[in-house]
Amino acid sequence: MAREPEMSPAGMDRTSVSGKTPTIAEMTDLLVIGAGPAGCAAAIDAAGRGLKVMLVDENPVDFEAMNNEIPLHFGGRMTGAVRNRNAMTDAVLEGSPAIAEAFEAGVDVRLGTACWGLFVKAPTATWVDRPMAGIADAEGVRHIGFEHAIIAAGSRDMGLAFPGWELPGVMGAAAARRLATHYDALAARRAVILGSGAEALLTALTLIEAGTACAAVVEAAGAPIGPSDLISQITERGTEILTDHVVAQAEGDLDGVTRVMVAAVDRDGRHVAGSARAIECDTVVLGIAAIPAIELLEAAGCRMTFDARRGGQVPVLDSGQRTSRPGIYAIGDIAGIWPEKSTDPSVAVAEAQRAVAAILATEDRLDISAAPPEPAIDIDAYLKHWVRASVIEAAGEPHVCQCEDVTARDVLEVRPPRYLDWQAPTQKPTDLVSLLGNGPPNPDQVKRLTRAGMGQCQGRRCREQVAVLLALGAGVPLAGVPLATYRAPVRPIRLDQLAETEEQPEMTETWEGWFGIPSMWLAPWELGPDGRPLADDSDD
C-alpha cells in the first residue's frame, strides 16, 4: 500500500499528464480567427503565399446564444429570421464579400465555428505539446493544431448600467451593427445612441442606413467626442446630439424599451433637478466605448497593457503584430481601436499584411505604419464621468452585473451576494480599503467576493464598468486597475459538447486518486510512531 507512486518506463509519474497528450482533430499551418476585414485580408494574403490556412468565424451565431448575449450584447433585438441558419449563412456571406474571396483563394473557411480557447505550451503546461485551438461548431467540439494563429476577433461594447438597462432593447453598438449589416435582422425601429465617439456615430449612421430611426445621440461629456465629419453627418440627418446628458431611466413592457427618460448632468455627474424629459424609442444602443475582444489572447497568457491610444486594454504587440506568446498574432480591432482606424479599413488590412509577413519572415519588406495618434480625449476621465453619472448617480440601484444581480454599491462595499442572506453578527461593514490594504484594486478579488462578472454572460456586460467603479472607489487611474482575467472556454459550451467523446485509455487507467500518492490516504493508526507507514516497504 505504501509503495512509491507508480512510474512509467520513462521514469515519469504515471498518474501525471506525462505520457498523455491532448487530442487533436485537425492540423493547419495558419489558423485565422475572425472573418472580418482584417481576418479575411490575412487569410487571403497567407493563402496566396502558399500557407495552408483555416479561417473560422462564429457567425452566424445561433439564436439561443444571441438570446444569452453571446458573443455580443444583442438585447433581444434580433428578428425571427436569425432562427433560420441557412438564411443567416447566406446573409453573412452577402454582408462580407471577402469571405467568398477567401474561399476562392483556397482558404478552408468555417462559418458558424466559435473558437473558445487557445492552448500553448507553457512552463507549467508542457503536456500541451503543440499550439492548439478549441473550436465548437454544429457538430461539436474539437481541438485544431496550428503552427501560427492570427486572432482578428474584433470588438465588443462596454456595458453601462442605468435603471431599466436590463430591458430588451438595450443593446451594444457592435451587436446593433452586426445585426443590421451581417444578418439583416435588426428589430429596432427607433433608437437612442449612448456615446458620441467614432464607433457610436458610425453605428448611428449604419442604423439610419438600415432603416432604424435615430432619435438622439446622448453624451455625458460637455461636447461630442467623435470626428467632426461624422458629427455633421449625424446632425444633417436630423438626429439631435444631447451633451451633458445621460439616460436616467429606460421604461418599457414585456417587449422591452418603450421610452427613455434623459436627464442633464453636472460636472460631477449629478442629475440636474427638473431636467428629465422623455424620448420615445424601442432601442438604446450602448456605444460609449468599443472594447477590443481580447479574451482569447488574455486567456492564453498573452501579455496585455492599458494603452489609451489603442482604446484601453490591448495585447502587447511588436511591429509584426506578434503577441508575447510565440506563434500568436493579433490584428484588427483586437489590436487596438482608434477613430482613424475605425473610419479607414486600410489600417486593419495593413496589420493583416504585417502579421502574414512576420509569419513568413518577410516583414522587413513592409513599411511599418505610424503608431496610433494621441487620443483626442482623456478616456480615463471620459469613462469615469459616464459611470459616475449613469451608474453611481442613478436614482435606483441598477445591477451593474445583470447575471449575478450586483449593484455598484455591492462592488464598492464588497458585499456578499444576496442569496446568502448574510446577516453580519456584528456591524462590521466591509469595504475596498480593508480588502486592498496597500495594493491596487483588483477586479478578480472583487469578483470572487461579490460575484460581479462571474455569471453566464462571462462578464461581457459588466467587466469594464466594474473596472471603472474600482478606479473611482480607490481613487486611481483606470490604467492602474489590473485587467480581470479571462478563462477558457471564452464562449459558454454545454458540458456534453465540451466533453471528449472518448477518454484516452492512459487517462482512464490513472485518473483516480488525486496525486496518486498511496501513503497520503493512510489513517493515523496505519502509521508508525515515526510518521512512516507501518507496512512501509518503500526505501526512503
Place this chain on the structure above:
Amino acid sequence: MTKAAPEPVERPTGTEEDVPGASVVVVGGGATGLSAAWWLARAGIDVLVVEAGIVGFGASGRNGGGCTHGYSPLFVEEQRLWPMMDDLLGYPTEFSPERIRIAFDEEQMARLRRTHEIGGRLGFRSEELDSTQLREVVPLAGEGSIGGFHHAFGGHANPHRTVQAYAWAIQDHGGRVLQHTQVHNFTMSGGRVVAVETSRGSIGCDQLVIAAGPYTGTLTALLGTEVPVAPARAEMIVTEPLPLMPLGGVDGNGLYGRQTLRGNLAYGGGPHEWFDLDDMEDQRPPSSPLSRSIAKRVAELFPKAAHARVIRSWAGFIENTPDGRPVIDRLTEPENVVVATMSSVGFGLSPASGHAIQELVTAGRCGFADLSSFALARFDGLDPDWRRRRGWVSTPATL
C-alpha cells in the same frame, strides 16, 4: 520540545518603509497562514501576515472547497470547527455540511468505502446507497452508477469567501495583513529569527510561521532546513448556475467538487502536472485541454445537467510532500520557527491546521491532536533526488 512563548527580543528598526514588527510574523496569506494568524489574533497575540500577492490567490482560492479529510489526524477538529466557522469568523464561508459520493465501478466504490470505514472508526456515520436511492437524493444524477455513500460528516465551503473571511477577521482582532509584500530572507540573532526581510524592508518578529505553500521549502532552506515540497498544477471547470440540489456536496466518478450555493457545478479531477518552482515565476496557473476530460466525467456524474454550459475553467499550483502528508512542525533550529505545508489538502483542514499552528507557537505543542505524523523528522535521510526517483518532474521535451 515543549516550550512557552519565548521572551521578546530587540527588533531591528530603521527599515525602508518602517513596517512595524509583530510578535508573530506569518509568511504566506493562503488558507493555512491566514487561519494560523486568525487563531493567534484571537488569542490576543500581535500578528502580521506577509503575503507576496493577494490573500488566497494561490491554491487557497483555486481549490474544490472540500472539507472531508477522514484520514488526517486533524479530521476530528476539522469536523468540529467547520459548522461554527461563520459565527467564529463573523463572515460567511458558505460551509455546507455532509457529502454524497457516487461510484461508477468497483474500484471507485472501494475508494469511497474507505472514507466510510475510517469515518466509522472515529464515530462518524455514513450510509451506503444504491443507484436508485442515489437518484432520489441527487436530482441531477442518472442511471449508470453502481452505488455510493451519504456521509453525515464532511462538507464543502467557498474558498474565496473563506480566505477573505480569515483576512478580515484577523483585522477585526487587531492583527494585520500586508499584501503585495514578498519575503526574501530572514535575519538571525542569537540562534533565532528576529526579522523577515521583505520587498518593503525589514519586519521584526519574535516568532515566525512559514506557511508559503509551494515556496515553503525555499524559505526554510534559507534557515538551513530542508522541507521537501514539489509544486504541481491541477485544474477545474465550472458551469452556469442550475437549480439547487438538496445537498450540493455531491462528487465521485473520479471528480472532486461541489454544487455551489449559487448553483454552479464546480468540479476537478484527472492527471496533475509537475514542474519546478522556477517555472511558476510570473505564471498564472493555466488551464488546459484537460477541461474536456473533466467535462466528460461531470456529464456522466450528472446526466441531467449535461445541457449546462461550462463558463470558466481555472488551475492552481499545489504543494506536495514526498508522502503526500502535511508538515506542521516547530524547527529545532532556529527554535522560534513553525513550518506548515499541507500537501494538497490544506483548504478543508485550514480551520484545524491554523489552530494547531497557533498552539505550536504559543504552547510549543498541539494539545488537541497527535501531530507526530506531520513531523519533519520523517524525512530525515530522504534521498536528495527524491523528486526524480518518483518521476515528479516536468515532462521532458523529447520522450
